[in-house]
Every structure is written in C-alpha cells, then in structure tokens.
Amino acid sequence: MIKAAFFDLDGTLVDSVGGLMASMNIVMRKLGFPEITPKQTKQYVGNGYQVFVEKSLKAASEKLYRKAEKAEHKNPDLAMELEMQADDALGAYDEACEEYLKVFSVHFLDDSDAYPGMRETLAELRKQGIKLVCVTNKPVVATGKTLDKAFGPDYFDYVVCDDGVIPKKPDPTGCYKAMEAMQVSKDEVIYLGDTKTDMVTAKNAGFLAVGCLYGFRDRKELEENGADYLIGEPKELLKIVADLNG
Numbered sequence: 001m002i003k004a005a006f007f008d009l010d011g012t013l014v015d016s017v018g019g020l021m022a023s024m025n026i027v028m029r030k031l032g033f034p035e036i037t038p039k040q041t042k043q044y045v046g047n048g049y050q051v052f053v054e055k056s057l058k059a060a061s062e063k064l065y066r067k068a069e070k071a072e073h074k075n076p077d078l079a080m081e082l083e084m085q086a087d088d089a090l091g092a093y094d095e096a097c098e099e100y101l102k103v104f105s106v107h108f109l110d111d112s113d114a115y116p117g118m119r120e121t122l123a124e125l126r127k128q129g130i131k132l133v134c135v136t137n138k139p140v141v142a143t144g145k146t147l148d149k150a151f152g153p154d155y156f157d158y159v160v161c162d163d164g165v166i167p168k169k170p171d172p173t174g175c176y177k178a179m180e181a182m183q184v185s186k187d188e189v190i191y192l193g194d195t196k197t198d199m200v201t202a203k204n205a206g207f208l209a210v211g212c213l214y215g216f217r218d219r220k221e222l223e224e225n226g227a228d229y230l231i232g233e234p235k236e237l238l239k240i241v242a243d244l245n246g
Contacts, residue, residue, distance in 0.1 A: 002241050004157075004184045005125055006175065006207065008193035009136035009143065010045055011215035013118055014150050017041050018111025023104040024056050027096055033060035033089050042216035046195040048137040048168050049104065053096045061089035101139075108142045114150040115214060121234040122151065130241070131182045135160040135175060135191075135201070137168045158182055170197050172205035179205075190244070192237065199225035208244075210237060 010016045017038055025035040036044070036056050044055040064086035071079040122132060134156045136143055143161040158181050160166060160174035167173050179189065186206035193199060194215025202209035203226045210229045211222030222230060229240050 001188055002130060002190050002244050003188040004131040004133055004179075004182050004190075005237070005241070006133045006135050006178065006189055006191040006202075008046075008169075008195070008198045008212075009134055009138055009146065009161075011042070011194035011217070012192050012198070012212050013114060013134065014112055014146055015115055016108070016112040016146065017216070019104075019108040020045055020052070022110045023100060023107045024052065026103045026107065027053075027099045028056065028060060030099060031089075031092055031096060032085065033057070033092075034063045036060075045216065046137070046197045048162060049100055049139070050097060053100050054093060057089050057092060057096055061086040064089060104142065109145065109149055112146060112149065115234055117234040119151065121237055122155070124238055125241070128241075131157045131184065133158045133160070133178045133182065135169065135178065137162050137197075170200040170204055172201060175201065175205040175207070190237075190241065192231075194222075196221050196225045199227050202226070210240065 007013050010020070021036060021038055021041040024041065028035045036059060040056070040059055044052050064082050068079045068082035068086065071082060125132060132155070134143070134147060138146065139162045143159060147156060147159070158178045160178055162168060166177065179186065189207045190210060191198070191202035191205070191207040192210045192212055193202065194212040195217045199209050199211060199222055208228045209226055210231060211227035213219055213222070213230055213232045219230065231237055
C-alpha cells in the first residue's frame with residue numbers, strides 16, 4: 001500500500017535546466033572559460049552544486065586542451081595560451097563555487113517551472129491521501145523558492161534538501177527522516193527521480209524506484225541503476241500507484 005510519494009526536484013518535479021545553465025554560464029563567462037550546453041547541464045547536475053561546478057570546469061578544460069592541440073602546429077603561441085587557460089580552469093574550483101552560489105541565488109528560477117501534468121498528478125495523489133515529499137540535493141533557499149513558484153507555498157508535506165547537515169543523496173538519511181516524519185514504512189513509499197543518483201537513493205532506502213524519462217537522463221542510466229518502473233510523463237505515476245494499491 002503506497003502512502004507516500006517521494007520526489008526528486010530538478011528533472012523530476014521541475015524543468016530547471018534554463019536556470020541551472022544560465023547560472024553556470026554566467027560564471028564561465030566571468031572566469032573566461034567556455035560555456036556549457038543544455039545537454040551538458042542535464043548530465044552534470046543531480047549531486048549538488050559542487051559536482052556541477054567541478055564537471056563544468058573539467059569540460060571547459062578539455063575543450064580548451066582540444067583547441068590547443070589543433071593550434072599547436074599552426075600557432076604555437078595560441079596553443080600555449082589555450083593550454084594555460086585549460087590549466088586555469090582545472091584550478092578555479094573554489095572561485096567558481098563561490099561565484100556560482102552568488103549567481104545562482106539570482107538566476108536559479110530562470111525558465112524554471114513544473115513539468116506539464118505534474119501539478120494535476122500531485123493534486124490527485126493528495127486527493128487519495130498520499131503524502132508528498134521532496135528529496136533534493138538543492139540548497140535550502142533555492143529549494144523553497146523553486147517549489148513555491150511551481151506549486152505554491154507549503155505544498156509538500158515534507159522537504160529534504162541540502163542544509164549542510166543531512167548527507168546528500170544517494171545517502172538515504174534524508175529519506176529515513178522523511179519516513180519518520182510521515183509515519184510510513186519503506187514498503188509504503190514510492191520514489192520518483194530522473195538520474196542514477198535517484199535510483200541508487202531509492203534502492204539504498206528500500207523504496208520502489210520510478211525513473212522519469214522526461215527528465216535529465218536516459219532510459220539506459222535509469223534501468224542500469226535499478227528503476228522498477230519508467231514513466232514518460234507525470235500522470236503515468238497515477239496508474240502505477242493505483243495498481244500497487246489494488
């Protein structure tokens with residue numbers, strides 16, 4: 001019997017690629033490094049902003065090294081300059097993290113909203129008496145403002161986010177706290193997410209895992225990391241819950 005639905009945030013509840021990419025690319029431009037693409041943004045997020053910054057800088061460095069290699073014979077001076085920039089990118093982690101937090105606090109809501117059909121799906125789950133929980137690695141303030149914009153204030157029954165205390169996903173500690181607060185057992189929870197991190201989180205907590213194909217990652221990643229179900233749009237969750245609840 002499913003009594004609670006746990007949701008990841010970015011790529012599951014909300015399409016937030018625009019704000020994430022915009023924030024990172026402002027930082028990249030300020031530091032003089034190549035920008036990232038929407039595809040890269042989807043690949044790099046999901047494990048907290050530090051990992052997002054690290055992967056973005058690594059991508060910038062690799063792009064600069066490739067350019068340097070191509071320029072090596074025709075323009076050795078340019079090649080050397082590009083190699084120095086690539087080295088700088090690898091060493092800019094602390095500065096980039098600091099800048100990203102500043103920029104993200106202003107731009108994280110850019111082009112960000114609930115996925116089509118998500119509001120209606122959540123409303124139906126609530127009507128059935130199913131508790132709604134958000135479990136994300138997003139920082140506290142950004143989590144609150146993102147959820148408020150997409151669904152309205154205090155819509156979720158419980159929220160777990162990066163407060164600097166609870167370990168980040170895929171550690172299941174946040175899920176355990178939410179279970180305790182909602183007074184449900186692991187067999188009464190279904191977990192939705194769009195990344196490897198989410199599928200592993202669900203398995204670590206002992207939940208049924210639903211992979212969201214409309215999110216940031218592909219079917220292969222979700223299946224290989226333990227998805228019990230796959231959905232192409234939010235409303236498909238309702239049939240899964242109905243089947244499980246008889």
